Amino acid sequence: MKVWAWIAGxxxxxxxIVLMGWGDGGRTVAGRDREAFAERSAQVLVPAPAAVGTDxxxxxVVADSATPSExxxxxxxVQGLLATAASQSGDQKKATLQQADDTLKIAIDxxxxxxxxxxxxxxxxxxxVLAQLQEQISNVIQIQIEPx
Numbered sequence: 001m002k003v004w005a006w007i008a009g010x011x012x013x014x015x016x017i018v019l020m021g022w023g024d025g026g027r028t029v030a031g032r033d034r035e036a037f038a039e040r041s042a043q044v045l046v047p048a049p050a051a052v053g054t055d056x057x058x059x060x061v062v063a064d065s066a067t068p069s070e071x072x073x074x075x076x077x078v079q080g081l082l083a084t085a086a087s088q089s090g091d092q093k094k095a096t097l098q099q100a101d102d103t104l105k106i107a108i109d110x111x112x113x114x115x116x117x118x119x120x121x122x123x124x125x126x127x128x129v130l131a132q133l134q135e136q137i138s139n140v141i142q143i144q145i146e147p148x
Contacts, residue, residue: 054082054137061133066126068114074107075134082141094148101141108134 061067062075081100085093108131115127 054140055079057133057137058082061130061137064130066123067130068110071107071110071114074103074110078104078107090148094145097141097145097148101138101145104134104138104141108138 058075058079062072062079067075078100081096081103085096085100088096111127111131111134115124115131118124118127
């Protein structure tokens with residue numbers, strides 16, 4: 001019996017070595033988690049405008065596949081206005097930031113309308129979170145307007 005125990009132990013050890021050497025096929029997650037590997041939760045992005053700035057956060061929203069094309073156009077206009085405002089001062093900067101905020105509010109309404117009109121619940125939730133993210137960007141812009 002002792003001999004069979006040794007043989008079984010050696011085979012098990014060889015099996016473990018082969019499995020470790022074989023690798024995981026390049027996967028970093030297993031099972032059901034792999035089904036949504038390309039998706040990420042937009043909810044964790046909500047504090048992003050305050051953390052990394054509005055320009056980076058707008059890039060994320062524009063690049064998101066769920067963002068409707070008409071919203072992307074408005075957000076690209078907002079990006080341009082924010083870039084222009086960065087080189088301005090005083091009343092010009094305030095007017096440009098206000099225009100960016102107004103354009104962003106139009107994009108927020110369009111995103112909420114797209115969420116309302118979709119029949120897919122997952123897409124609806126994703127769009128609502130993106131709208132919330134855009135509202136946070138608007139809040140940051142309003143904070144920039146206040147001292148001017």
